[in-house]
Amino acid sequence: MTPVSRKLYTDDVSLLVVLIDTNPYFWSTNNSGLPYSKFLSHLVAFLNSILLLNQLNQVVGIATGVNSCGYIYDSSLAPPNKRAETLLQKLEEFVIKDEELSAEDSVDGIKSSLLSGSLSMALCYIQRVLRSGSLHPQPRILCLHGSPDGPGQYVAVMNSIFSAQRSMLPIDSCVIGAQHSAFLQQASHITGGIYSKPQQLDGLFQYLSTLFATDLHSRSFIQLHKSVGVDFRASCFCHKSTIDMGYICSVCLSIFCKPHKKCSTCGSTFGQPQATVSPTNLKRKAPDS
Amino acid sequence: MSERQVIKRAKYKSSIKDPGTPGVLTMKRERFVFMPSDPRSLMKLNVEFRFIIGHKFSKEAPNKKALLNLTQDKGESYIFEFDSFPDRDACRDFVAMAIAPPANAGKASSDKPSVPPSSEQLSTAEMDRRIKLLQVDSELQKLHKEFVMGGVLTEAEFWATRKKSLDEKISSKSKQRVGLKSDMIFNVKPSSDGQSNRVKYSLTPEIIHQIFAEKPAVRRAYLNLVPKKMTETDFWMKYWRAEYLHSTKNIVAAAAEAAEDEELAVFLKQDDILASEARRKIRRVDPTLDMEADEGDDYTHLPDHGLSRDVSKDLTDSQYDLYKRSFLQDLNRHAAVVLEGRSVDVELGDTRSVAEALTRLKEVESANEASNTHVEQGRSDLISRMAELEDLQGPRDHPVAPLSIKDPRDYFDSQQANAIKTLGESQSGSKHKKSILNAHEAYGSLRKSISEIKDLGLTDPIIKSEVAMKVFSELTLRISNTKYHHGKDPHESILDGLPNATKEEILHQWTSIQELLKHFWSSYPITTTYLHIKVNKVKDAMSKIYQKLQEIKSSVRQDFRHPVSLLVQPMTQALDAAFAHYEVDFQKRSTKSVERPNGFV
Ligand SMILES: [Zn+2]
Ligand SMILES: [Zn+2]
Numbered sequence: 001m002t003p004v005s006r007k008l009y010t011d012d013v014s015l016l017v018v019l020i021d022t023n024p025y026f027w028s029t030n031n032s033g034l035p036y037s038k039f040l041s042h043l044v045a046f047l048n049s050i051l052l053l054n055q056l057n058q059v060v061g062i063a064t065g066v067n068s069c070g071y072i073y074d075s076s077l078a079p080p081n082k083r084a085e086t087l088l089q090k091l092e093e094f095v096i097k098d099e100e101l102s103a104e105d106s107v108d109g110i111k112s113s114l115l116s117g118s119l120s121m122a123l124c125y126i127q128r129v130l131r132s133g134s135l136h137p138q139p140r141i142l143c144l145h146g147s148p149d150g151p152g153q154y155v156a157v158m159n160s161i162f163s164a165q166r167s168m169l170p171i172d173s174c175v176i177g178a179q180h181s182a183f184l185q186q187a188s189h190i191t192g193g194i195y196s197k198p199q200q201l202d203g204l205f206q207y208l209s210t211l212f213a214t215d216l217h218s219r220s221f222i223q224l225h226k227s228v229g230v231d232f233r234a235s236c237f238c239h240k241s242t243i244d245m246g247y248i249c250s251v252c253l254s255i256f257c258k259p260h261k262k263c264s265t266c267g268s269t270f271g272q273p274q275a276t277v278s279p280t281n282l283k284r285k286a287p288d289s
Numbered sequence: 290m291s292e293r294q295v296i297k298r299a300k301y302k303s304s305i306k307d308p309g310t311p312g313v314l315t316m317k318r319e320r321f322v323f324m325p326s327d328p329r330s331l332m333k334l335n336v337e338f339r340f341i342i343g344h345k346f347s348k349e350a351p352n353k354k355a356l357l358n359l360t361q362d363k364g365e366s367y368i369f370e371f372d373s374f375p376d377r378d379a380c381r382d383f384v385a386m387a388i389a390p391p392a393n394a395g396k397a398s399s400d401k402p403s404v405p406p407s408s409e410q411l412s413t414a415e416m417d418r419r420i421k422l423l424q425v426d427s428e429l430q431k432l433h434k435e436f437v438m439g440g441v442l443t444e445a446e447f448w449a450t451r452k453k454s455l456d457e458k459i460s461s462k463s464k465q466r467v468g469l470k471s472d473m474i475f476n477v478k479p480s481s482d483g484q485s486n487r488v489k490y491s492l493t494p495e496i497i498h499q500i501f502a503e504k505p506a507v508r509r510a511y512l513n514l515v516p517k518k519m520t521e522t523d524f525w526m527k528y529w530r531a532e533y534l535h536s537t538k539n540i541v542a543a544a545a546e547a548a549e550d551e552e553l554a555v556f557l558k559q560d561d562i563l564a565s566e567a568r569r570k571i572r573r574v575d576p577t578l579d580m581e582a583d584e585g586d587d588y589t590h591l592p593d594h595g596l597s598r599d600v601s602k603d604l605t606d607s608q609y610d611l612y613k614r615s616f617l618q619d620l621n622r623h624a625a626v627v628l629e630g631r632s633v634d635v636e637l638g639d640t641r642s643v644a645e646a647l648t649r650l651k652e653v654e655s656a657n658e659a660s661n662t663h664v665e666q667g668r669s670d671l672i673s674r675m676a677e678l679e680d681l682q683g684p685r686d687h688p689v690a691p692l693s694i695k696d697p698r699d700y701f702d703s704q705q706a707n708a709i710k711t712l713g714e715s716q717s718g719s720k721h722k723k724s725i726l727n728a729h730e731a732y733g734s735l736r737k738s739i740s741e742i743k744d745l746g747l748t749d750p751i752i753k754s755e756v757a758m759k760v761f762s763e764l765t766l767r768i769s770n771t772k773y774h775h776g777k778d779p780h781e782s783i784l785d786g787l788p789n790a791t792k793e794e795i796l797h798q799w800t801s802i803q804e805l806l807k808h809f810w811s812s813y814p815i816t817t818t819y820l821h822i823k824v825n826k827v828k829d830a831m832s833k834i835y836q837k838l839q840e841i842k843s844s845v846r847q848d849f850r851h852p853v854s855l856l857v858q859p860m861t862q863a864l865d866a867a868f869a870h871y872e873v874d875f876q877k878r879s880t881k882s883v884e885r886p887n888g889f890v
Contacts, residue, residue, distance in 0.1 A: 022735070024734070037741045037745075095735050151698035151701035154697040186704075210764055265696070265699055266695070
């Protein structure tokens with residue numbers, strides 16, 4: 001491991017990790033005017049332009065699949081004159097592998113991609129680059145995402161977001177689906193990245209190069225599109241109605257509009273007010289299931 | 290009320306210069322009466338407190354008279370001089386209470402336990418502290434003026450929420466114990482007359498204490514030798530002789546003298562008590578300490594920091610080792626003693642008792658250490674814990690229960706649903722066609738797309754110029770829109786864009802609202818009449834501020850109207866919430882009071 005002090009710190013060398021939504025269900029039903037092949041064309045052109053901006057720039061591509069995630073491109077490893085070929089080759093291999101993993105034959109509606117998985121992989125990869133090698137580039141993550149959010153991934157995605165926030169890693173989001181993504185809204189909001197949902201998807205390259213090609217240092221000088229504030233007001237778990245004041249489970253942070261005897265999310269039993277607590281029921285907070 | 294009446298001896302003065310008529314001042318609940326000692330005097334007074342609108346009093350000072358001045362609403366005033374300040378203060382506090390706006394006005398039932406917190410007797414110190422706080426904090430002063438003088442809150446209510454800052458003022462006053470001087474003893478420079486060979490050292494109890502604390506061997510020698518073997522003067526002469534030898538840096542000469550004089554040797558040799566203490570301390574150092582980590586902080590290569598005190602002559606002869614004393618050792622020892630502080634509470638004059646006290650202290654310390662057997666246990670635990678190889682250990686059972694979340698989707702629904710809603714997008718999930726997708730087909734089309742681009746290459750051009758133009762104008766429009774969308778960027782404050790007067794007005798209203806809301810919410814649940822009245826008063830004050838906010842909004846220039854209303858909105862929301870709570874509570878209480886007489890409860 002190279003000692004930190006001997007690293008070369010620069011403000012104009014970027015490490016860009018791109019999370020590419022590779023959800024077959026999303027792409028095969030997507031009729032927004034951007035077929036997958038066009039999308040790849042925009043993407044490859046964008047990645048090339050990033051590498052052209054600074055010859056020390058590094059680009060890493062991670063495919064976000066439905067059943068798995070995988071590294072499909074690393075500019076530091078791929079031969080420079082065969083970038084697109086390497087990426088497409090790896091992508092194809094990834095799709096085949098992902099298909100093998102799929103259990104059911106048909107699904108109802110669009111399954112969500114494993115955003116939590118690719119986010120975690122990106123975070124790990126960035127840590128590895130920062131802790132090894134002689135260069136300390138400025139890292140950032142770009143999510144090119146179209147599939148709907150997977151509410152089941154909530155905890156994992158939020159953990160990734162907070163971990164990115166802690167390492168001061170901005171997560172940029174470019175939503176190419178029909179719906180906004182609440183996950184990515186939150187991710188970019190919390191980490192200080194850019195969130196954008198392009199209207200003209202056939203001009204995707206232009207959005208990418210205008211908004212997301214800017215390195216972190218230059219962002220302080222440039223007036224970039226800022227997302228409208230997000231309403232993060234909570235609604236209760238029991239009725240899904242927005243509330244200003246409520247009751248929160250001290251174990252799992254679930255929100256309720258009325259006091260309950262037992263938390264419906266984690267099963268913790270809530271005790272009586274402090275005065276009646278005897279030493280024998282001190283363990284009342286432990287889940288009893 | 291704490292006292293029904295106060296009776297004090299006092300002089301009544303018609304003016305400050307008037308010598309005054311001696312007599313007795315009696316203060317009762319609703320009036321005060323002055324009876325002159327001389328029954329013939331006409332200076333009898335009987336005044337009701339409701340005519341008194343204020344009181345002034347002289348500052349407490351040794352040569353000052355204890356005066357109390359009660360101002361009447363017609364401008365007249367009554368001046369009393371008291372025999373003592375405590376007498377005056379008692380009357381002053383009584384007056385202050387008597388003329389304070391009655392908390393339960395209109396309700397004559399005095400036996401109700403709804404006593405406002407104003408009944409506390411205020412000490413002068415407490416008053417001073419409050420006045421000081423008001424003086425240093427102009428914000429606080431404004432609030433105080435507005436609410437306490439304005440009659441919304443009583444003095445006590447206002448300060449009740451600020452007990453903490455008052456207490457901080459007290460604790461900062463606590464006396465600090467004086468520690469040892471940080472001067473080192475070697476700074477006790479010998480003064481010589483320049484002609485004879487005599488040098489003079491001066492010794493103060495302070496220096497003796499320091500010598501004993503820093504050099505336990507000297508302390509032990511003193512206890513052993515004085516006065517049995519030598520006088521105190523002789524002892525110190527020897528000590529300074531040794532110091533003098535030491536300062537000449539001639540180790541060979543020092544060793545030679547020490548060989549002849551056993552007692553002198555004690556002072557010249559290294560302190561054996563310190564040495565053993567150091568060894569003991571080294572044994573207590575965390576064995577897992579990584580000394581290499583501090584390598585960068587090492588400054589031993591700097592010879593004595595430029596101070597040429599050390600005897601760094603190349604005396605390799607081991608017979609002189611005993612007499613070497615390094616400056617760094619002295620410095621560290623001194624620093625340790627200074628940091629320990631003045632640990633004995635003995636009068637410094639008596640040399641012997643100082644020495645004994647220090648020795649006792651050390652004995653207690655080492656006894657404590659010896660009895661601390663579990664420290665040793667802890668050390669070995671620490672070593673085994675640090676030295677273990679993680680991958681060779683079995684799983685440790687943690688005393689925590691694993692968090693079992695039944696369905697993380699609830700979190701998503703709870704937090705994110707709103708986030709999407711605000712984006713102005715109708716949940717397109719509902720209109721989403723429920724198409725049944727075949728996995729094979731889906732993956733197939735994806736693979737086809739990839740091979741398509743592999744065969745055909747990138748589209749050229751990537752975007753058509755018309756599309757590029759559209760994107761360009763869309764992005765530019767969005768940027769110019771967000772520029773006016775204030776308040777979302779924490780770095781640029783809307784406040785700074787406003788005229789100063791408006792800015793200050795808004796900030797002031799906000800602090801006022803916070804103050805009132807604090808009192809409002811802390812009054813619930815309403816259990817006493819006193820709280821009921823307080824809530825009503827606070828609520829009225831809040832409605833006034835509400836009006837003021839509307840006035841601010843309509844008075845600003847057109848182009849500031851939007852940012853101002855953005856700022857005012859959370860304030861009005863907070864007030865609205867309070868008003869709503871007030872209404873609901875009011876309804877509940879009024880229905881309850883109807884129910885009771887009908888016998889429903
Ligand atoms: Zn509910
Ligand atoms: Zn819970």
